[in-house]
Amino acid sequence: MSAHKEVDTHLNIVEVAERLFRQIGFQKTTVADIARELQMSPANVYRFFAAKAEINEAVGRRILREIEDSVGEIARLPGPASKKLRNVIVSIEKLNAQRFMSDRKLHELFETAYDENWPIMREHFDAMDKTLAQIIGQGMAGGEFRPGDAGLAAILVRSACIRFCHPRLMVECAQDPEPTVDQMIDFCLAALKVGSA
Amino acid sequence: MSAHKEVDTHLNIVEVAERLFRQIGFQKTTVADIARELQMSPANVYRFFAAKAEINEAVGRRILREIEDSVGEIARLPGPASKKLRNVIVSIEKLNAQRFMSDRKLHELFETAYDENWPIMREHFDAMDKTLAQIIGQGMAGGEFRPGDAGLAAILVRSACIRFCHPRLMVECAQDPEPTVDQMIDFCLAALKVGSA
Numbered sequence: 001m002s003a004h005k006e007v008d009t010h011l012n013i014v015e016v017a018e019r020l021f022r023q024i025g026f027q028k029t030t031v032a033d034i035a036r037e038l039q040m041s042p043a044n045v046y047r048f049f050a051a052k053a054e055i056n057e058a059v060g061r062r063i064l065r066e067i068e069d070s071v072g073e074i075a076r077l078p079g080p081a082s083k084k085l086r087n088v089i090v091s092i093e094k095l096n097a098q099r100f101m102s103d104r105k106l107h108e109l110f111e112t113a114y115d116e117n118w119p120i121m122r123e124h125f126d127a128m129d130k131t132l133a134q135i136i137g138q139g140m141a142g143g144e145f146r147p148g149d150a151g152l153a154a155i156l157v158r159s160a161c162i163r164f165c166h167p168r169l170m171v172e173c174a175q176d177p178e179p180t181v182d183q184m185i186d187f188c189l190a191a192l193k194v195g196s197a
Numbered sequence: 198m199s200a201h202k203e204v205d206t207h208l209n210i211v212e213v214a215e216r217l218f219r220q221i222g223f224q225k226t227t228v229a230d231i232a233r234e235l236q237m238s239p240a241n242v243y244r245f246f247a248a249k250a251e252i253n254e255a256v257g258r259r260i261l262r263e264i265e266d267s268v269g270e271i272a273r274l275p276g277p278a279s280k281k282l283r284n285v286i287v288s289i290e291k292l293n294a295q296r297f298m299s300d301r302k303l304h305e306l307f308e309t310a311y312d313e314n315w316p317i318m319r320e321h322f323d324a325m326d327k328t329l330a331q332i333i334g335q336g337m338a339g340g341e342f343r344p345g346d347a348g349l350a351a352i353l354v355r356s357a358c359i360r361f362c363h364p365r366l367m368v369e370c371a372q373d374p375e376p377t378v379d380q381m382i383d384f385c386l387a388a389l390k391v392g393s394a
Contacts, residue, residue, distance in 0.1 A: 160357035191388035
C-alpha cells in the first residue's frame with residue numbers, strides 16, 4: 001500500500017468511527033463494527049490503531065481541532081480584542097451546545113474524555129489558552145486591556161467561562177437562566193479592561 | 198413519644214447515617230445498617246424518613262448548612278467587602294478540599310447530589326448567592342464596587358469560582374496549578390471594582 005493510501009485508510013477509519021459514534025455511541029461501537037462498515041478485517045483496523053481507545057481519541061481530537069480552527073480564525077480577524085474574545089467564547093458555547101442538542105451520543109465521548117482526563121482534553125485546553133492569550137495580549141498591547149500576564153488572564157477567562165464549555169457542566173447548568181454567556185463575558189471584560197485594578 | 202424525643206431520634210438517625218457514610222459510603226449504607234447502630238427496627242427509622250433518599254438528603258443538607266453558617270458569619274464581620282468576598286470563597290474552597298482529602302467517601306454524596314441535581318444543591322446555591330449578594334451590595338453601597346445588580350454579580354462570582362466549589366470539578370482540576378483561588382478572586386474583584394466598565 002502506498003503512503004497516500006495508508007493516510008486515506010487512517011482517515012476513513014476515523015470518519016466511519018465518528019459516524020457510528022453519532023449513531024450508537026462510542027462505547028457500543030466495536031472495532032468489528034468499524035471494520036465491517038469499511039469492508040475490511042478487524043486485523044487491518046488494528047494495523048492503524050493499536051486499541052479501540054486510540055480510535056476514540058482520534059475522533060475526539062478531530063472534533064476538538066475543528067473548534068480550535070474556528071476559534072483560531074476568529075483570533076486572526078481584525079478588530080478590537082474585546083469583540084474577538086466575546087466571539088470566541090460564544091462560538092465555543094454554540095458548538096458545544098449544538099453537539100449536546102443534536103448529537104447527544106457523540107457528546108458522551110467528551111463527557112468521558114473530561115471525566116477520565118484523556119490527553120486530548122489537555123491538548124485542547126492548551127490550544128484554547130494559546131488563542132485566548134494571543135487575543136488578550138493584543139488587547140494589552142493596544143491599550144484596550146490593562147497590562148499584565150496574558151497567559152494567566154487566558155486561563156482565568158477560560159476558568160470563569162467553564163460553565164459554558166465543560167460538557168458535563170453545560171448539562172448540569174442547562175436550567176439555570178443566569179449567568180448568560182454574554183453576562184459572563186461582560187464580567188470578564190470588566191476584569192481585563194483599563195481602569196480595573 | 199414526646200415531641201422532644203421525636204426530634205432527638207430524628208437527629209440521631211442523621212448523625213449515625215453521617216458517620217456510616219464517612220466509613221462505608223452513602224451508597225453502601227442501608228436503612229438496616231442505620232437501625233442496627235441505633236438499636237431500633239428499620240420500621241422505626243421509616244417513621245422518620247419515608248425513604249433512604251431522604252436520609253441522604255438530610256445528611257447532605259446538614260453539612261451544607263454548616264458551610265452556609267460559616268460563610269454567613271464571615272459576611273456579618275466588619276471590614277471591606279473585597280476582603281469578605283475573598284474570605285468567603287477561600288473558606289468554601291477549604292471546606293470542600295478538606296472533605297475531599299480526608300472524607301473521600303462522604304465527598305461522593307456531594308458528587309452524586311450535583312450529578313443528579315438534588316434539591317439540597319439548589320437550596321445551597323440560593324443561600325450562597327444571597328450571602329454573596331449581601332457582601333457585594335455592601336461594597337456597592339460603600340463605593341468600593343461600582344453600582345449595579347448585586348444579585349447578578351453574586352451569580353457571576355459563584356460561576357467564575359465554580360472550579361473551586363464544585364465537588365467533581367475540584368477533583369478534575371486538582372492537578373492544574375492555575376488559576377489559584379486567590380488569582381481567581383483577584384480577577385473577580387477587578388471586575389467588580391470602581392473603574393472597571
